[in-house]
Amino acid sequence: MRLAFVLAGLPLALGLGASAVQAQQAPQLANPAGIFSCVDANGRTITSDRPIPDCLDREQRELNSSGTTRRRVEPNYTAKEQAERDERARQAQIAASRQIEERRRERALLMRYPNDTVHERDRKEAIGQIDAVIQSARKRQGELADERKKLDAELEFYRNDVNKAPPSLRRQVEESNQSLAVQTRFIGEQEDEKKRVNARFDEERVRLKQLWAPEVTKK
Missing domain, CATH: 1.20.5 (Single alpha-helices involved in coiled-coils or other helix-helix interfaces)
Structure with a gap:
């Protein structure tokens, strides 16, 4: 009798066990998959439970069950x-x-350069240094010109035929010509440098005027 009672209750016990297993699995089955959403080339909003073929060339959003974005799916490029x-x-x-x-x-x-006064002071110093170099070069240019006058005075004796002048005198004349040319070129280069420095300070001043402005400085 007891064995029969046990066997009779076995199906009920198995049924209860299966129900318990299903109850444990239920939360997992209730978790829905993400929903994909996008706007296609025609402006239509499309949703699907998987990536949408019509939107492979544009971004898609995978949504949670609450409608919030879980992730963004980049287009296939x-x-x-x-x-x-x-x-x-x-x-x-x-x-x-x-x-x-x-x-x-x-x-x-x-x-x-916190203000215009400092900037202009530096400009004057930079230009002053170049002017000093130019002044020195012009002084040397004057000395060379005086030397050349002496050589020209000696050449007066051979003005009818310069080729008859002594080789040493002709060599001095050639060296004088080269020195004067070098000095003239150097002075020209310094004048160009002076223009570049002034242009740089002018360009800086345009930008600094914006930076000195109160509304810009406060930022």
């Missing part, structure tokens, strides 16, 4: 499109780096 994206990203990075460097130079410039 061709090799050419990916190369173009990479190049745009590279150019954007270069532009950002240039902007950072420009800001760094502006801060350094503002620290060096």
Whole structure:
């Protein structure tokens, strides 16, 4: 009798065990898969339980059951499109780096020249140094010109035929010509440098006027 009772209760026990297992698995089965959503080329909003073929060329969003974005699915790009994206990203990075460097130079410039008085003082000092070099070069140019006058006076004796002048005198004349040419070229180069320095200070002053402005400085 007892054995029969046990055997009779066995199906009930197995049924209860299976129900317990199903109850444990129920939360897992109730967790829904993500929903994919996108706007296709025609402006239609499409949703699906898997990646949407019509939107492979554009971004798709995978949504949670609450409707919030779980992740973003990037488009499938061709090799050419990916190369173009990479190049745009590279150019954007270069532009950002240039902007950072420009800001760094502006801060350094503002620290060096906190106001117009300091900037103009440095301009005058820089131009003054060049003017001193030019003055010295012109003095030397005058000395060479005086020496050349003496040589020309000696050449007067051979004005009818300069080839009859002594080799030493002709050599001195040639050296004088070269020295005068070098000095003249050097003075011209210094004058050009003076223009470049003034242009640099002018350019700096334009930028500094913006940096000196109260609304910019406060930033």
